[in-house]
Amino acid sequence: MPHYLTELYSAKPAWLALPRQGRQQFLAAIGSAMPGLSALGVELITFGKVDQSKLHAASQTFFAVWRCPDATALEALVAGIAQSGWHEYFDTINAAGRGTDLAGHLAELGAAA
Template sequence: MSLAFIELYNPKPSWSALSRSAQEEFMKAVTGHVEGAVAAGVEILAFGTNEASTSRRSPYEYFCVYRLPHADLAREFENLIQASGWYDYFEQTNLCGKSVGVAEHFHSHISR
C-alpha cells in the first residue's frame, strides 16, 4: 500500500522578515532533510507553484506531492517537517491517504 502525501503552503510574515542569506541557509538545511527523506523511501512526485489561472484555485501558493510506501514513514516525514522549523516560516496544510484506483476512489464516495 502506498500513500500520497500533499503539502499546500504559503510563506508567513516571519519568512519575509528573514534576510536573503538566512532564507538561503534555511532552504539549504531543508533540502538536506528532504534528501534524507528520499533516502528513507519518500518519492518526490512534484514541487510547484499554484497557477493563478487555476479554476477553483486553492488559496495556497505552493505545493509538494510525494509518494510514501507506508504509514510509519508518513508519520516520520511529518515529524521531520515539524523538527526542521518549517512551520515557523510557512503556514501549511497536509493531505495524506492511501493511493487507490479510479473505481475504488469514486466508489468510496457512494458507500459512505
C-alpha cells in the same frame, strides 16, 4: 499500498522578514535532509507554484506532492517537516493518506456519509 502527502503552503510574515542569508541557510538545511527521506523510500513527485488562474484554485501559493511506501514513512515525512521549523515560516495544509485507484475512490465517494 503507497501513501501520499500533498502540501499547500504560503509564506508567513516571519519568512518574508527573514534576510536572504537566513532564507538560504534554512533552505540548505531542508535540502540536506532529503537523503534521509529517500532512505525511507519517500519520493518527491513534484514541487510547484499554484496556478491561480485555474477554476477552484487553492488560495495557497505553493504545493508539494510526495509518495511514501507506507504509513510509517508518511509519518516520518510529516514529522520531519514539522521538526525542520517549516511551520514557523509557512502556513501549510496537508492532505495525506493511502492511495487507491479510480474504482476504489469511487467506492469511497459512494460510501461517504
